[in-house]
Amino acid sequence: MNEQKETVGQSPLVFSLNDHPLKNLLTRAIGGQQGGFDTRQFPDGESYLRVSSMIEKSPCVVIADLSHPNDKYLPLLFLIETLRELGASQVGLVAPYLSYMRQDRRFIDGEAVTSRIFAHSLSRHIDWLVTVDPHLHRYHALDEIYSVPSRVVQGAPALAQWLQGQNNLLLVGPDSESEQWVSNIAEFSQHPYVIGEKQRLGDRNVEVTLPDIHVHGGRTAVIIDDVISSGQTILQCIKALQSKGIDSIQCVAVHGIFADNSDRALMAAGLSQLVTSNTIPHSSNAIDITPQLITPVIDMLNLSGKSS
Missing domain, CATH: 3.40.50.2020 (Rossmann fold)
Incomplete structure (x- = not known):
């Protein structure tokens, strides 16, 4: 420092x-x-x-x-x-x-x-x-x-530094708002990325669709977001990835609020790793x-x- x-x-x-x-x-x-x-x-x-x-x-x-x-x-x-x-x-x-x-x-x-x-x-x-x-x-x-x-x-530089050096990753932004953010991280960490489309139907009801990602088969998908609150966006992104044959899925976010124990729901849905920065105290804090x-x-x- x-x-x-x-x-x-x-x-x-x-x-x-x-x-x-x-x-x-x-x-x-x-x-x-x-x-x-x-x-x-x-x-x-x-x-x-x-x-x-x-x-x-x-x-x-x-x-x-x-x-x-x-x-x-x-x-x-x-x-x-x-x-x-x-x-x-x-x-x-x-x-x-x-x-x-x-x-x-x-x-x-x-x-x-x-x-x-x-x-x-x-x-x-x-x-x-x-x-x-x-x-x-x-x-x-x-x-x-x-x-x-x-x-x-x-928070993007801290996330990018954490991701840098990890191999065979596909970075995934859940919606268009995340594109500039995810693209900057991908440029630094040297990983390919895709951006989904999100339709919000209510505070806890969203739909996420992803583009064709068959060329990235065999990679570990890393969903990247700035804040996880209810976790519904990440949950739907997990389902969208699974529907396209991606089974190895992680999630990295700056802020983890995890309302209503949504961290447990995300892990149960198939995440292999959930990582956040230490802006909000949580067991997932791995990025300083x-x-x-x-x-x-x-x-x-x-x-x-x-x-x-």
């Missing part, structure tokens, strides 16, 4: 409300120290929080995986605002997975555009944001909805995203330090 740059001012204090795998790795990589705090819940479900580190004039970094955000958001705000009240020179957020990006328009009259509401709320509490592969579909950049400086880290985070986080610390 020789990408480290000198940070401005004091050594940053790094906090994580949950035991996230990036906490120790990123703290060491940016030359920081782990911040101390105690937290628990009162019998009525309200949160108690006490920060035990000396905070005044220290830059603070909070790591928060925001999958399943409804349970995590209030405790996160309590920590961030307490750090501010105790005199932090800056409070930046590293959200390896950033939630509430899906609803980016009002599809039906009366719907809440939750991506804008969430971004507006979160921006009021932080000085900067670093995240990995947010769901930028109709938005072209995070600054369309976030009012603080932000950096988006691409830390090297991609170092420079953006240090850049944000320096930027905010100069402006404070």
